[in-house]
Amino acid sequence: MPAPIYLDHAATTPVRPEVLDAMLPYFGPRFGNPSSVHRWGREARAALDEARERVAHALGAQPDELCFTSGGTEGDNLAVLGSWRALRDVRPALVTTPIEHKAVLAAVHQAAKEGGEERIVAVDPAGRVDEAAYRALVDARVACVSVMWINNEVGVVQDIPALAATAKAHGALVHTDAVQALGKVDIDLRTLPVDYLTVSGHKIGAPKGIGAMYIRRGTPLEPLMHGGSQDRGRRPGTENVAMTIGFARAVELTLAEKAAECARLQAMRDELEQALLARIPDAVIHGRGAPRAPHILNISVPGTDSESLLMALDLKGVACSAGSACQSGSITPSHVLSAMGVPTALAVAAIRMSLGALSTEEDVRRVAELFPALIGKARRLAGVT
Amino acid sequence: MRPRVLVAMSGGVDSSVAAALLVRAGYDVVGATMKLFCHGDDLPDRPCCSLDSVNDARRVCEQLGVPHYVLNLEDAFGHDVVDNFVAEYVAGRTPIPCVRCNTFTKFRDLLRKADAIDAAYIATGHYARIVDGALHRGLDPDKDQTYFLWGIDQRVLARMLLPVGDRTKAETRQVARDLGLQVIADKVESQDICFVPDGDHAKVIAARLGPETPALQPGPVVTVDGRVVGEHLGYARYTIGQRRGLPGGFLQPMFVVAIRPATREVVIGPRDALLGNGVIAGAMNWLGAPAKVGDRVQLRVRHRAPLAAAEVVRMEGDVIELALDEPVAAITPGQSLVLYDGDRVIGGGLIERAAGARRPLALLAG
Numbered sequence: 001m002p003a004p005i006y007l008d009h010a011a012t013t014p015v016r017p018e019v020l021d022a023m024l025p026y027f028g029p030r031f032g033n034p035s036s037v038h039r040w041g042r043e044a045r046a047a048l049d050e051a052r053e054r055v056a057h058a059l060g061a062q063p064d065e066l067c068f069t070s071g072g073t074e075g076d077n078l079a080v081l082g083s084w085r086a087l088r089d090v091r092p093a094l095v096t097t098p099i100e101h102k103a104v105l106a107a108v109h110q111a112a113k114e115g116g117e118e119r120i121v122a123v124d125p126a127g128r129v130d131e132a133a134y135r136a137l138v139d140a141r142v143a144c145v146s147v148m149w150i151n152n153e154v155g156v157v158q159d160i161p162a163l164a165a166t167a168k169a170h171g172a173l174v175h176t177d178a179v180q181a182l183g184k185v186d187i188d189l190r191t192l193p194v195d196y197l198t199v200s201g202h203k204i205g206a207p208k209g210i211g212a213m214y215i216r217r218g219t220p221l222e223p224l225m226h227g228g229s230q231d232r233g234r235r236p237g238t239e240n241v242a243m244t245i246g247f248a249r250a251v252e253l254t255l256a257e258k259a260a261e262c263a264r265l266q267a268m269r270d271e272l273e274q275a276l277l278a279r280i281p282d283a284v285i286h287g288r289g290a291p292r293a294p295h296i297l298n299i300s301v302p303g304t305d306s307e308s309l310l311m312a313l314d315l316k317g318v319a320c321s322a323g324s325a326c327q328s329g330s331i332t333p334s335h336v337l338s339a340m341g342v343p344t345a346l347a348v349a350a351i352r353m354s355l356g357a358l359s360t361e362e363d364v365r366r367v368a369e370l371f372p373a374l375i376g377k378a379r380r381l382a383g384v385t
Numbered sequence: 386m387r388p389r390v391l392v393a394m395s396g397g398v399d400s401s402v403a404a405a406l407l408v409r410a411g412y413d414v415v416g417a418t419m420k421l422f423c424h425g426d427d428l429p430d431r432p433c434c435s436l437d438s439v440n441d442a443r444r445v446c447e448q449l450g451v452p453h454y455v456l457n458l459e460d461a462f463g464h465d466v467v468d469n470f471v472a473e474y475v476a477g478r479t480p481i482p483c484v485r486c487n488t489f490t491k492f493r494d495l496l497r498k499a500d501a502i503d504a505a506y507i508a509t510g511h512y513a514r515i516v517d518g519a520l521h522r523g524l525d526p527d528k529d530q531t532y533f534l535w536g537i538d539q540r541v542l543a544r545m546l547l548p549v550g551d552r553t554k555a556e557t558r559q560v561a562r563d564l565g566l567q568v569i570a571d572k573v574e575s576q577d578i579c580f581v582p583d584g585d586h587a588k589v590i591a592a593r594l595g596p597e598t599p600a601l602q603p604g605p606v607v608t609v610d611g612r613v614v615g616e617h618l619g620y621a622r623y624t625i626g627q628r629r630g631l632p633g634g635f636l637q638p639m640f641v642v643a644i645r646p647a648t649r650e651v652v653i654g655p656r657d658a659l660l661g662n663g664v665i666a667g668a669m670n671w672l673g674a675p676a677k678v679g680d681r682v683q684l685r686v687r688h689r690a691p692l693a694a695a696e697v698v699r700m701e702g703d704v705i706e707l708a709l710d711e712p713v714a715a716i717t718p719g720q721s722l723v724l725y726d727g728d729r730v731i732g733g734g735l736i737e738r739a740a741g742a743r744r745p746l747a748l749l750a751g
Binding site for chain 1: 415452454455456457497498500501502503
């Protein structure tokens with residue numbers, strides 16, 4: 001079988017060799033606990049401080065505004081629940097969209113269970129937040145607005161600066177899940193009017209289990225965990241020093257390569273999209289009517305189902321994904337596509353291809369041949385011609 | 386190229402060993418666990434979507450070095466199997482959901498998934514055998530599962546692999562141990578219907594139709610001669626031959642002998658009233674040449690019951706009537722009738738009712 005093709009970079013990415021090299025000493029000789037007073041502790045503390053400074057610098061933030069987390073889910077929960085619990089008495093409402101990551105949606109549902117008011121803004125068929133609906137829902141009762149910058153399933157980019165400005169005018173706090181956005185759009189927290197921002201390491205070549213959250217100076221936040229005073233009490237627990245170093249390295253590399261890599265990915269994505277549409281004229285590309293991230297292609301072909309296609313693709317060596325998996329691993333139709341008004345028959349056929357560091361022109365060429373062939377077979381079996 | 390086989394894996398010992406034997410035999414094995422229902426958060430010990438089964442099946446596939454997928458067949462299973470299960474109880478019958486699961490879910494829907502991945506074969510851990518393109522009973526008489534397999538499309542037989550069918554359960558467990566699948570080998574066998582976890586099928590009926598459904602409302606318990614002798618808490622809780630939940634105080638043991646949904650009556654009678662001299666079944670499916678009037682066959686009206694000898698006395702469309710050589714107890718509407726020629730399954734159907742015999746039975750005639 002020819003070399004397998006990885007088209008699931010939005011799910012996770014391999015750790016970059018430079019990142020691994022940067023981390024290795026901290027698993028070995030420099031193993032100290034940053035809270036310790038001795039030389040081992042000081043060495044670890046210095047590394048942690050440096051990592052924090054480097055990530056902050058890369059994002060236009062101050063080091064004390066950066067809190068290291070375990071990743072996107074923790075950051076999303078901390079922002080949504082942490083802001084709401086701090087402000088609930090005066091501002092009981094939360095505003096979000098139906099196409100958020102489950103980490104945001106479930107955190108908002110949790111706040112609602114605790115007495116909060118959940119306000120979900122509609123999105124248009126292309127996946128963009130409906131501005132009129134958004135304006136109608138944001139008012140002085142809102143503690144926090146949480147909108148994902150780049151949607152992980154369809155790649156649609158929201159106008160975060162504009163949405164944030166509207167929320168700020170009503171005194172609401174603003175969070176954006178920027179997990180997919182890091183390395184794909186410009187993030188400059190000196191000018192971006194958000195109060196919280198969540199990023200994750202494993203989407204950009206750092207290991208799983210490390211991420212960071214930006215918390216603007218002076219912004220209230222009720223911690224989720226209680227314990228030591230690490231990270232100003234916002235995130236107690238001994239810091240994962242090695243991974244913060246790795247994360248800092250990954251952020252720097254990603255941002256340094258951003259312009260060239262985005263152009264490369266977009267060219268390949270567009271080529272793949274054109275090739276697939278040429279061979280499967282009735283294929284539907286989700287989010288195509290909106291600004292989209294350069295690396296994501298979400299396609300549905302009528303008369304097919306993603307479960308069978310994913311298996312067939314995997315057995316041919318092509319890794320893609322579909323919808324979201326429940327804890328058993330079975331695929332359920334995407335809540336994102338449902339919210340965009342995609343008919344169920346198409347939503348259950350959706351396949352997400354996400355390009356990244358491993359992607360090559362050769363991959364695109366092969367998938368442009370293989371995918372339509374599998375579609376043709378699936379449709380013959382289903383009796384669709 | 387090695388032939389590819391899609392193995393339906395439940396996480397239990399039989400399907401795990403089936404997969405292992407196929408790997409050993411050189412097949413290109415792909416494991417799949419079907420997600421058929423979701424209890425959500427209702428049952429703390431049984432997490433969502435039979436998660437433990439999925440995890441066990443995945444571990445076995447990891448050990449065997451073959452891919453494993455979870456297939457969501459929940460909608461189709463709910464429609465084809467659970468809805469019918471409920472409707473049959475409401476109609477006063479006693480369904481076997483495993484039959485429809487095999488017919489529709491495993492050997493139709495799963496077969497479509499096999500087509501999608503170019504799998505020439507589909508395999509399960511059933512104790513049954515394919516011999517010369519025909520379905521035969523499994524070699525272990527205690528484990529034979531052909532009673533649940535009669536409904537599959539005859540054309541599917543050529544694509545079925547049943548690797549444990551020529552083994553005893555003990556041998557299967559030994560193979561599991563030999564292969565290092567220790568946890569699986571020692572698993573306790575589940576006797577429950579998979580989507581009725583605590584054995585209370587009335588809960589499933591109530592969940593689908595609401596607790597107010599007439600099938601779960603009180604009704605009269607009557608004797609065969611029409612006397613009302615008590616009240617029951619819903620006829621759907623009863624099956625033919627049942628003793629549990631009946632009023633006492635009779636000179637001889639009493640059994641459910643009929644269920645009448647129209648009047649919500651549960652009819653009870655003595656053991657003799659349970660005996661049938663013939664059987665009528667519908668929805669007959671043939672796994673080879675159909676039987677003809679006058680054919681002598683062996684049959685089963687219940688899983689693991691001894692084979693009974695009978696003669697085909699009537700065939701009309703997909704309905705068959707047989708006369709039994711000896712009376713059989715508790716011929717139950719909704720259960721399966723399976724016809725055998727030795728070990729070979731001729732076909733099967735759904736029991737409509739016990740039938741009168743051509744000749745009166747000495748016991749009742751005297």
